[in-house]
Amino acid sequence: MSVSAARLPPGPRLPRLVQTAGFVLAGPRFLEACRRRYGNAVTFSTVFDSSFVMVFDPGLVKEVFQGSSAQLHAGEANALLGPVLGERSVLLLDEDEHLRHRRLMLPPFHGRRMQAYEQVIRAATDTEIDSWPVGEQFALLPTMQSLTLRAILRAVFGYATGPAEAELRRRLRAMVEPLARPRRLLLLSAVRSRDRGAVLRFEAQRRAVDEILYAEIARRRGEPDLEQRDDVFSALLLAEDERGDRLTDKEVRDELVTLLLAGHETTATGLAWTFDLLLHNASVLRRTHDAIEAGNDDYLDAVVKEALRIRPVIPGVGRVVSGGDFHFGGYVIPPGVEINPSIRTIHRRTDLYPDPRAFRPERFLGPGAPDTYTWLPFGGGTRRCLGASFALMEMRVVLRRVLERVRLRPADATPEKVQFRAITLAPRRGVRVLQDRPPSAAVAEPVPA
Ligand code: HEM
Structure with a gap:
């Protein structure tokens, strides 16, 4: 169909530069104002993209998530990640190739294996807690990064603690850390890059990681007992x-x-x-402690879900229309235009979440709990986050273990401000806290190999 048949949703007529400033300077407030003015699907134009459609309504999001994967390309929308992930990454593939990779990758993220990973994550949490100072401020974000990296290296990569794991961890951090800076990914994109030095440094770091990974792939392919291992790496080699x-x-x-x-x-x-x-909400913190004592995992899950609602890590997801026009909500979106369900805006809608700024895990308990198109921190449809159950389990296990072992209090009276870091919405100062008491006698358990 020709482009002239397009019927895009309404949107601001402001110059592209002004709309770009709206996104950069006023983010969620700008989006909410546009939603109120133009409706639940809005066409924007910025200096990065001359025409894209943002979606703010669960019904419309459902149409997008249930749309044909031949017509809606998430891989194309994620293309910026190409230099880091490699072009055969599930995040960058579309259609049949994407489905093939997804099918091969899914089994180790389900069921029985998840329980085995719980133990690994608990041990990684203990290692991290043992390194925290007492009576001195420290930031939680870096220590959580170290913890989740450790957890992935053990559960996904199948590395036991030791020099090989430490070396891989060091090289991975060196590759990933610079990317967390705003705009760094743009620099790496071959087309837009002007900072040749940064690209060369990144490529050297990527080669250092690849060297270990390819050697490990070759080594494991030769191992006779790969079936016995329960890490994702080995499962990928056998799938x-x-x-x-x-x-x-x-x-x-x-x-x-x-x-x-x-x-x-x-x-x-x-x-x-x-x-x-949690640390800025005494009553919820108290209820979480009670839930831990009572062995009530449902409440812990609700705390995690409510945190991901108020502070979604990823603000939105993308689908580029491909082939022919995409029809949804009475609109006709032509090929090449990206559609973005806005996770952040939907999570803050007062009609869906009364008093949306209040931290209330109870929203997720009982019959009125939000559905998959109202609560979408992991995206949705055939592209929904492959590690969603792993992440929810990991967050619950870490939360329980930390609250069981130590007493933390916030170093700052007010909660953190949100900062956009290339992909994630991160706490600006890294969540600074103080540990009141020395770690309890519940000493770390040995890390399983
Ligand atoms: C709180 C933690 C996490 C959040 C908020 C998150 C969020 C997301 C989001 C929003 C997407 C895009 C979905 C879409 O386009 O509809 C995604 C995709 C993905 N995530 Fe996660 N994720 C998390 C943790 C994880 C973990 C722990 C893993 C694996 C170990 C993982 C692996 C993936 C993969 C492989 C995809 C690509 C799926 C595909 O394209 O088919 N994620 N994630």
Whole structure:
């Protein structure tokens, strides 16, 4: 169909530069004002993208998430991540190739294996708690990053503690850390990059990681007892599609880096926000302690979900229309235009979440709990976060273990401000806290190999 048949949703007629300033300077307030003025689907134009559609309503989000994967390309929307993840990453693929990778990757993220990972995460939490100072301020975000990296290296990569794990951890952090700075990903994009030095440094760091990963892939392919291992890395090497084909070395490498990048910073940020919200809400904190004593995991899950609602780590997801026009909500979106369900705006709608700024885990308990299109921190449809159950389990286990072992209090009287960091919405100062008492006698358990 021709572009002239397009019927895009209404949107601000402001110059692109002014709309860009609206996003950068007023973010959620700008979006909410546009939603009130133009409705639940709004067309924007900025210096980064001359025409894209943001979606603010669960009904419309459902149409997008249930749309055909041949027509709505998330891989294309994630293309900026290409230099880091590699072009065979599930995040960058679309249609049949995407489905094939997803099917091969899903099994280790379900059921029985998840329980085995709980133990690993508890141990990683103990290691981290043992390093916290007493009576001195420290920031939670970096320590949560270290914890989630440790958890991924053990559960996903299957590394036991030791020099090999430490070396891989060091090289991965060196590769990933600079990316967390605002705009750094843009620098890495080959087309837009003007900072040649940054690109070269990044490529050297990526090669240092790849060197270890390819050597480990070759080593494990030769191991006779790979079936006995319960890490995701080994499962990826063994997984076969319906034709009996396995992932190539390059594909395994790209998926490992994808799991690390998608799962490490995100979960750490979600955890830092959860503690920031809890430590500034005495009554919820007290109820969480009570729930831990009573062994009530449902309440802990609700705390985590409510934290991801108020402070979603990823503000929105993207789908680029491909092939023909995409029809939704009475609009006709032409090929090439990106549609963005806005997680952040939907989570703050007063009609969906009364008193939306209040931290109330109870929203997620009982029959009126939000559905999959109203609470969407993990996106949705055939692209929904592959590690969502892993992340929720990890956050619950860490939360329980930290509250069981130590007493933290916030170093700052007010909760953190949100800062956009290339992909994530992170706490600006990293959630600074103080530990009141020395760690209890509940000493760390040995880390399982
Ligand atoms: C709180 C933590 C996390 C958050 C908020 C989060 C959020 C997201 C979001 C919003 C997406 C895009 C979904 C869409 O386009 O509809 C996504 C995709 C993905 N996530 Fe997560 N994630 C988290 C943790 C994890 C973990 C722990 C892993 C794995 C270890 C993981 C692996 C992935 C993968 C592989 C994809 C791509 C799925 C696909 O394209 O089919 N994530 N995540």
